[in-house]
Amino acid sequence: MDDNIIFYTLFGLFFYYRYNEVQNILNIGFDFSIQLLEKLVSFYYIYYDDIFEDFKDFKDLSNEKDNTNIIKYEDKFLTDIRKMEKEYIFNEIENHLLEEKMTHFLNQIQETRQNSIEKINNEIRENNFYYGLLSRCEIISESDNCELFFDDELTREEKMENLLNKKKDLICEMNKIEETIDVEKDREQASVMARNFIINKRIEKLENCFIMETTPQGNVLMIYDNKRNSFKFYSDSTIPYRYLEVVSRKYVKMFDCRPLYVDMEEELNLAEERWAKLQEERKQKEEQKIVSIEKKSVFAKFKSYNKEGSTGRVNIGVPPKNSILITKEQEKKKILLKEQANRYTYEGKLANFSFLKKIERKVVDKKYGLSFSDFKKMQKSA
Numbered sequence: 001m002d003d004n005i006i007f008y009t010l011f012g013l014f015f016y017y018r019y020n021e022v023q024n025i026l027n028i029g030f031d032f033s034i035q036l037l038e039k040l041v042s043f044y045y046i047y048y049d050d051i052f053e054d055f056k057d058f059k060d061l062s063n064e065k066d067n068t069n070i071i072k073y074e075d076k077f078l079t080d081i082r083k084m085e086k087e088y089i090f091n092e093i094e095n096h097l098l099e100e101k102m103t104h105f106l107n108q109i110q111e112t113r114q115n116s117i118e119k120i121n122n123e124i125r126e127n128n129f130y131y132g133l134l135s136r137c138e139i140i141s142e143s144d145n146c147e148l149f150f151d152d153e154l155t156r157e158e159k160m161e162n163l164l165n166k167k168k169d170l171i172c173e174m175n176k177i178e179e180t181i182d183v184e185k186d187r188e189q190a191s192v193m194a195r196n197f198i199i200n201k202r203i204e205k206l207e208n209c210f211i212m213e214t215t216p217q218g219n220v221l222m223i224y225d226n227k228r229n230s231f232k233f234y235s236d237s238t239i240p241y242r243y244l245e246v247v248s249r250k251y252v253k254m255f256d257c258r259p260l261y262v263d264m265e266e267e268l269n270l271a272e273e274r275w276a277k278l279q280e281e282r283k284q285k286e287e288q289k290i291v292s293i294e295k296k297s298v299f300a301k302f303k304s305y306n307k308e309g310s311t312g313r314v315n316i317g318v319p320p321k322n323s324i325l326i327t328k329e330q331e332k333k334k335i336l337l338k339e340q341a342n343r344y345t346y347e348g349k350l351a352n353f354s355f356l357k358k359i360e361r362k363v364v365d366k367k368y369g370l371s372f373s374d375f376k377k378m379q380k381s382a
């Protein structure tokens with residue numbers, strides 16, 4: 001027998017017996033690995049289960065917190081707006097200008113009043129002059145510029161009476177003007193005029209200030225128009241009023257002009273207070289009316305509209321207005337009317353807004369506004 005055959009036969013027998021032993025060892029090792037893995041998995045679930053639950057609860061709480069911090073678009077900038085001052089606060093330059101304008105308007109008020117008094121005094125002196133002429137029976141010509149004497153149908157006594165009446169009217173008018181002389185009131189009026197002047201100057205600067213805002217309905221460009229007291233806006237889509245409120249809040253916040261914005265919630269609260277006051281006044285009037293009716297005689301005669309048809313029964317209700325019956329429920333119905341509200345004017349699409357301002361050449365170049373006659377005068381003087 002060949003040696004190679006004997007070698008491979010013996011090697012095959014050896015490998016067969018050894019393979020079974022190795023496979024048994026591998027099976028034992030695999031079973032041990034499976035058991036070890038099961039132990040680790042069970043240990044993980046037992047030990048980390050509480051931590052996992054705590055983490056899950058923390059994640060849920062954080063999600064709830066995030067949800068509570070989400071602000072509706074309609075309420076955007078509302079908190080910031082309510083923290084701002086509702087009145088204008090002037091800077092140092094504006095305060096200095098305020099004092100100058102206050103002095104200017106005070107002098108203007110006093111000068112206007114003084115001119116009125118002086119004009120009335122002149123008319124009184126003129127009236128006395130003509131009255132003296134009439135009392136001396138002197139002839140008055142039409143060139144004397146007194147309209148009271150142009151009517152030849154009036155007698156001398158009637159003309160003198162007219163002069164006296166006119167003099168009384170002039171004196172009453174002058175007394176009314178003199179009664180208005182009050183230094184403190186003049187200062188207050190001048191202060192209000194000066195303050196309004198500075199506020200208008202500040203608002204005029206907003207002519208070139210605009211903002212862009214992305215709303216759920218589309219983009220909006222907004223600018224304030226002082227002449228119309230309205231917020232102008234441009235948009236390619238239809239924007240509801242509640243979104244325009246948000247854009248205007250952003251505008252006044254960015255350019256520090258809070259007094260231009262009207263807080264609708266505050267206006268509704270004021271309207272509700274007025275309504276409650278009105279209801280209280282109505283209640284008092286009704287109580288007074290009931291008391292006055294009780295004091296009347298039992299033999300009072302009712303008017304025809306207080307009797308129901310042919311029955312003769314007295315109707316104590318309020319007579320209908322314009323044949324329309326108004327129930328008590330309708331009278332007591334709560335209707336809130338806002339005295340102020342934000343105004344918005346649609347100016348067109350975004351493409352209609354011009355980012356470049358037109359320059360008035362007459363302001364920049366004075367020669368551009370010259371007429372031909374002014375030009376000829378300049379040529380002659382040159």
